[in-house]
Amino acid sequence: MARQAITLIGGGPVGALLAQLLARRGFAVNVFEKRSDPRRVNVVKRGRTINLAIAERGLQALRAAGLADIALRRSVMMRGRMVHPRDGISGLQRYGVDDSEVIWSISRNGLNTLLLDAAEAAGATFHFGHALTDADINAQTITLSDSHYVQRKYHAGLLIGADGAGSALRAAMDLYRPLGIRVEPLGHGYKELEIPPSPGRNRFAIEPNALHIWPRGRHMCIATPNIAGSFNVTLFLPLHGSYPSFDTLRDAATASVYFHQDFPDLLPLMPRFHDDYDTHPVGKIATLYLDRWHIDGRAVLIGDAAHAIAPFHGQGMNCGFEDTVVLADLLTDGSRDSAAALEEFQRIRKPNADAIAAMTLENYVEMRDSVADPHYIAKHELGARLAERAPQHFMPRYRMVTFTLLPYAYAYERGRVQDQWLDQWLADAPDPDNLSLDAAVTALQATLSPLPPLSAQLAAYHATDAVSSFPTYKPVSHRLPDRLGVLSNPE
Incomplete structure (x- = not known):
């Protein structure tokens, strides 16, 4: 027919x-x-070339089209966030458990x-x-x-x-x-800059297999790699208001002073900074x-x-x-x-x-601010330990979104519950090393339903199953310990 x-x-x-x-x-x-x-x-057009990130959901669609392998050959692997703090040493925060959980810049x-x-x-x-x-x-x-x-x-x-x-x-x-x-305007905008390839055999001026972040609170820069050896750099700032904003950084002269102050390691990597800043438009978000x-x-x-x-x-x-x-x-x-x-x-x-x-x-808040926050880092560490010990019951939300086919709505709700859970466990002992991991795992398994298997994820991805078939909680009769009582009655 x-x-x-x-x-x-x-x-x-x-x-x-x-x-x-x-x-x-x-x-x-x-x-x-x-x-x-x-x-x-x-x-x-130069200045409008934000790279795209291919994650598992996009890969699954490309597999359906028979194009996943060739797309990956044209991409650069990113293992995690390379965080460049204002003061201190840069460090990689992995997205997943190993190189089987990465995203791709294309x-x-x-x-x-x-x-x-x-x-x-x-x-x-x-x-x-x-x-x-x-x-x-x-x-x-x-x-x-x-x-x-x-x-x-x-x-x-x-x-x-x-x-x-x-x-x-x-x-x-x-x-x-x-x-x-x-x-709903965010009130923030972006401007694109570039780190060109380095001369010689090592084409990349900085670590190629990472998404680089310079978090500075209300503003930040990120850099994503290109297969040719360059990096797309994106500056995110408030559109209006007090310094720094795009209102107050109207040209390369004022912006270079700001970069010298807030991104001193990044500015020398961009020899065309003045030309790029003055000619590239400000995008609204x-x-x-x-x-x-x-x-x-x-x-x-x-x-x-x-x-x-x-x-x-x-x-x-x-x-x-x-x-x-x-x-x-x-x-x-x-x-x-x-x-x-x-x-x-x-x-x-x-x-x-x-x-x-x-x-x-x-x-956005996490990238520009939280990645350098001690409480966020502690939650990240505790979550990683729980995911390793009880992988069927705990997975960080970022991994659910990026490396599974779990519906976004399910990942959002499950992530909200897990985040509350981590906050409760860290309330009295901010250092994960001082917590009983065995006790945390026992409470976790008594409270949260196992994560749906891949077969159920594929069914939902292909429109043959519904989000409602993926429970987040176990029955209400599974009570939480007193310190987690806030989660014992899911509404």
């Missing part, structure tokens, strides 16, 4: 991956992208090129230089303007918006039927929430078009890639029509998108 025609708006990584997954399953897929084909011209343009080639090979058709200017949701037609400003109408079939945080399709859908759009992601069976939004988040957990692309797998599975399943499939897609994915948005903002 012939499958329905699908029109995708947006040919970035999420749109290209979805196009490939759907085309491989027999859908007729047309993709309209307002930008030029990145494989034909150099469309990457250029957006490189990954996009890989996905576009694969989608075209699967049978999807791409139309570059075509910007959406209008959409008639009732008639399921769209109006596009090409690079010569010539407008044409097309019959769309099922419309899917993968056109990012500034989605034109989202705007058209909202005019037809309000989607409950809410944008916000979180996008929608009450509704679809209109009946006619149009739906995925990825950043539905739930744009801040970049502080490295999960934006991974979350969007999860969207593509779930949506492709639901549209392929013949047991429901398009309207029911899109409603189910929203039911499954929206709680998870909301959860990763919340965890991302919390991770």
